[in-house]
Amino acid sequence: xxxxxxxxxxxxxxxxxxTIDDEHLDHYAEQLNVIIESVARVSEVAGDDVPATSHxxxxxxxxxxxxxxxxxxxxxxxxxxxxxEQGRFRVPRILDEE
Amino acid sequence: xxxxxxxxxRQLSDLLRAGDVSAHEVAVAHLDRIAxxxxxxxxFLHVDxxxxxxxxxxxxxxxxxxxxxGVLAGVPLALKDVLAMKGQPTTCGSRMLEHWRPPxxxxxxxxxxxxxxxxxxxTNMDEFAMGxxxxxxxxxxxxxxxxxxxxxxxxxxxxxxxxxxxxxxxxIGTDTGGSIRQPAAVTGTVGVKxxxxxxxxxxxxxxxxxxxxxxxxxxxxxxxxxxHMAIAGxxxxxxxxxxxxxxxxxxxxxxxxxxxxRIGLVKxxxxxxxxxxxxxxxxxxxxxxxxxxxxxxxxxxPSFDYALAAYYLILPSEASxxxxxxxxxxxxxxxxxDGEHSVEQVMGLTRxxxxxxxxxxRIMIGTYALSSGYYDAYYGSAQKVRTLIQRDxxxxxxxxxxxxxxxxxxxxxxxxxxLDDPLAMYxxxxxxxxxxxxxxxxxxxxxxxxxEDGLPVGLQIIAPIxxxxxxxxxxxxxxxxxxxxxxxxxxEEAPAL
Numbered sequence: 387x388x389x390x391x392x393x394x395x396x397x398x399x400x401x402x403x404x405t406i407d408d409e410h411l412d413h414y415a416e417q418l419n420v421i422i423e424s425v426a427r428v429s430e431v432a433g434d435d436v437p438a439t440s441h442x443x444x445x446x447x448x449x450x451x452x453x454x455x456x457x458x459x460x461x462x463x464x465x466x467x468x469x470x471e472q473g474r475f476r477v478p479r480i481l482d483e484e
Numbered sequence: 485x486x487x488x489x490x491x492x493x494r495q496l497s498d499l500l501r502a503g504d505v506s507a508h509e510v511a512v513a514h515l516d517r518i519a520x521x522x523x524x525x526x527x528f529l530h531v532d533x534x535x536x537x538x539x540x541x542x543x544x545x546x547x548x549x550x551x552x553x554g555v556l557a558g559v560p561l562a563l564k565d566v567l568a569m570k571g572q573p574t575t576c577g578s579r580m581l582e583h584w585r586p587p588x589x590x591x592x593x594x595x596x597x598x599x600x601x602x603x604x605x606x607t608n609m610d611e612f613a614m615g616x617x618x619x620x621x622x623x624x625x626x627x628x629x630x631x632x633x634x635x636x637x638x639x640x641x642x643x644x645x646x647x648x649x650x651x652x653x654x655x656i657g658t659d660t661g662g663s664i665r666q667p668a669a670v671t672g673t674v675g676v677k678x679x680x681x682x683x684x685x686x687x688x689x690x691x692x693x694x695x696x697x698x699x700x701x702x703x704x705x706x707x708x709x710x711x712h713m714a715i716a717g718x719x720x721x722x723x724x725x726x727x728x729x730x731x732x733x734x735x736x737x738x739x740x741x742x743x744x745x746r747i748g749l750v751k752x753x754x755x756x757x758x759x760x761x762x763x764x765x766x767x768x769x770x771x772x773x774x775x776x777x778x779x780x781x782x783x784x785x786p787s788f789d790y791a792l793a794a795y796y797l798i799l800p801s802e803a804s805x806x807x808x809x810x811x812x813x814x815x816x817x818x819x820x821x822d823g824e825h826s827v828e829q830v831m832g833l834t835r836x837x838x839x840x841x842x843x844x845x846r847i848m849i850g851t852y853a854l855s856s857g858y859y860d861a862y863y864g865s866a867q868k869v870r871t872l873i874q875r876d877x878x879x880x881x882x883x884x885x886x887x888x889x890x891x892x893x894x895x896x897x898x899x900x901x902x903l904d905d906p907l908a909m910y911x912x913x914x915x916x917x918x919x920x921x922x923x924x925x926x927x928x929x930x931x932x933x934x935x936e937d938g939l940p941v942g943l944q945i946i947a948p949i950x951x952x953x954x955x956x957x958x959x960x961x962x963x964x965x966x967x968x969x970x971x972x973x974x975x976e977e978a979p980a981l
Binding site for chain 2: 390394395398399400401402403404405406414417418420421422424425426427428429431432436437438439440441442443445447448450458462463465466467468469475477478479480481
């Protein structure tokens with residue numbers, strides 16, 4: 387398998403919402419290539435007949451009774467907010483200017 | 485007065501019960517020790533002396549009132565900073581959560597409170613538990629009490645170092661690929677990764693949800709068992725919690741009878757890449773097991789050779805998803821919100837400023853492994869390896885009660901030695917990772933010092949899913965035999981701080 391290109395690393399950073407400058411991008415590209423190269427061998431070992439395991443235990447959907455229970459107050463929920471206004475989280479503008 | 489910081493949790497429990505000491509006195513002794521040595525060790529990120537003493541006083545008052553007290557009532561504990569504690573800092577070793585104060589308690593914390601354990605503070609860790617040396621903490625590394633120039637293991641290096649430095653008799657760690665066991669090995673302490681689902685993950689800030697497990701750390705096998713029983717058990721708040729009674733780990737630790745026990749020596753986890761002194765102490769421990777009446781046989785788990793590669797695809801994949809929530813909108817760091825940047829730009833700036841290099845590497849690896857076009861080759865293949873590893877364990881446990889290996893390939897290495905070499909760092913977990921992938925349980929306990937460097941070596945015991953009591957049976961018996969040989973605890977050989 388061929389390595390990751392610098393452009394691909396830049397794209398991954400964008401997908402993962404990580405603003406990384408050019409200098410660091412080069413360093414990460416180099417390291418990610420080494421890591422990916424070493425883990426790529428997983429594709430050699432298991433054939434099509436081996437089922438995938440996503441979880442160590444058989445998972446079942448756990449439900450709780452649909453009854454009211456105490457939750458966080460408005461003040462508690464906002465107590466760690468980086469910015470707030472009128473009892474709500476204040477966030478940067480969501481729509482880009484055209 | 486006995487030197488309170490040198491006592492085991494069991495000994496402190498006896499002294500407290502007899503009224504020979506108060507929880508207040510025990511807490512003061514440990515807080516004073518922290519004040520004296522932690523500037524050099526840096527096991528703790530946060531210690532709140534007033535809060536701790538107030539808790540200790542509450543425990544003393546409860547005992548004075550004649551209430552029934554649990555066995556660990558009044559015993560101090562160090563808590564890894566990845567577990568939410570209401571109103572107290574919970575940073576996960578990251579700038580991202582530097583000022584976060586959780587509005588709720590992790591279930592583990594609730595159980596510790598219910599057991600009247602006195603929490604001393606929060607311990608240092610690799611950022612979001614990603615690392616094997618505690619060097620990736622945004623707040624600086626923890627130093628190994630055996631040699632302050634060396635790493636204490638990771639990610640739970642702070643918890644292990646607090647035990648080895650006699651700052652706490654008990655600690656909580658979390659283990660996603662070895663973060664309880666490897667620090668235990670390199671600090672001469674004991675740590676257990678319980679069966680997946682045995683201890684609630686509610687309030688444990690998730691790294692990789694299908695691998696994470698909180699567990700007990702201490703200086704003796706019995707103390708570890710006491711703490712295991714205090715925190716284990718079903719929790720409806722964790723959908724992966726096992727709804728079964730908890731076995732008596734303490735009784736298993738005290739049994740000290742190995743006759744008829746079949747111990748499998750895992751061929752793939754003891755040869756190449758392991759330091760000579762680690763191999764030597766391990767071989768001696770194997771001989772000791774035989775002399776104690778256990779039946780030691782060699783077993784082969786061929787797919788373990790692929791465990792590390794599978795792990796470093798599965799973990800980053802889950803982590804990249806779990807850490808997506810740190811976007812600077814509702815809690816945690818926000819960076820670049822100057823009225824000009826859009827919400828997406830602020831998220832990108834916040835995450836680049838809040839996460840360190842190892843977290844960024846793993847988020848990008850995970851994003852890559854899960855992206856279309858690569859998913860089957862990487863994440864899909866890694867999940868198949870996981871199946872093969874489970875099969876290898878199942879086959880081994882049809883003939884063996886427990887399996888053993890060295891816990892880590894080397895003793896503690898120098899701070900800075902592997903910092904910018906991710907692959908070299910990842911190899912530390914080569915023997916511990918298969919257990920997390922399969923969901924069963926493992927213990928590390930000290931088996932001596934490597935002759936070439938005089939640093940602690942750990943032995944790993946592995947048991948099947950829900951076979952945690954076997955860890956304590958096999959560990960307790962070996963520890964008793966080793967202590968009889970040495971005439972003291974291994975930490976007595978550590979240099980004075």
